[in-house]
Amino acid sequence: MTDPEYARFFKYFDEEEVAKTVEPVLGKTRRHFVILATLLGCGGKEEFEVRLPQALDASVTPTQVREIVYQGTAYLGMGRVRGFVDIMNRVFTSRGVKLPLPDTTEQKDVERVVKGEAAQVEIFGPGMKGFSKSGPEKTVAIRRWLSANCFGDYYVRSGLTLQERELVTFCYLAAQGDTTAQMAAHAAGNLKMGNNEEILIAACLQFAPLLGYPRTLNALAVVEKAAHPAK
Structure with missing residues (x-):
């Protein structure tokens, strides 16, 4: 970062306030999962x-x-992910990681x-059985693609x-915006998979320095509704 004043107060917020709030809940590795997925979702290549490298140093x-x-492709598309693949491999090469990684x-x-x-059923429940062949014939292809x-x-x-995977998916969705319906479904999926309300709130709080407050607040509202649907 080329501006030392900006770097100083951003670093304080990011490392002293945010990290020390969310890391006790998420743990170091999972916190870095959230950071990387969020930056993919918002297109933050430079960050x-x-x-x-910080994630790799933290044992990711x-x-x-x-x-x-890779998984970001399903939620962001190749148009937004290709550049991240190149960055990833460039960083790996600089650190002596042998490429390609095992297939x-x-x-x-x-x-x-x-x-x-089967994964859809495990995450979202038995109502997903037969999903790939369900619904109107004219749009059955998209449901098959979702499953396959x-x-x-x-x-x-x-x-x-x-x-x-459910946690990082929630991060992709929150980061790109205009995905409230999908965020709601995956917030529920996260809860079913064991990422409880505390974990999801911690992930949302980690969004603040990366996404800003509007998308952070939107994500927190989705988590609140998913965790307390009767309210």
Whole structure:
């Protein structure tokens, strides 16, 4: 950062106030998951390149980083993720990480649908059974792609647990904005997977220095409704 005054007061807020509030809840590794996924979601390439070495220093593994970046494609699209893949590999190379990392994509096409839909059922409940073939015929392709591609190509990969994947998905959604319906569904999915209200609030608080207050407050409101639907 080229402005020392700005760097000084931002660093104080980020490291002394935010980190010391959220890290006791999230833990160091999961806090960095949230940071990386949030920067992907908002398109923060420059800050991602700064934060990625910090994540690796905090024992986030290259495989975990790769999975966070890859999974972002399902929620952000290649148009926004390609540049992050290049940054990731550039940082890995500078730190002596042998590339490419081991390939974990082995399932056949039919397995993508079956395994992806099984992940949807585990996260969202039995109402997701048969999702890939449900609904109007004219839009059945998008539901099949959600099962086969979003969940079958990304969620079922090794490297991150389903619980961790749901948390980073919530971060992608909160960071890009205009995703209230999807945030609500994935807030509920997070709660079902064991990311309780305290964890989700801590993730939202970590958004503040990265996304600013409007999107942080929007995400907190979604978490409140998901955790207390009767209110």
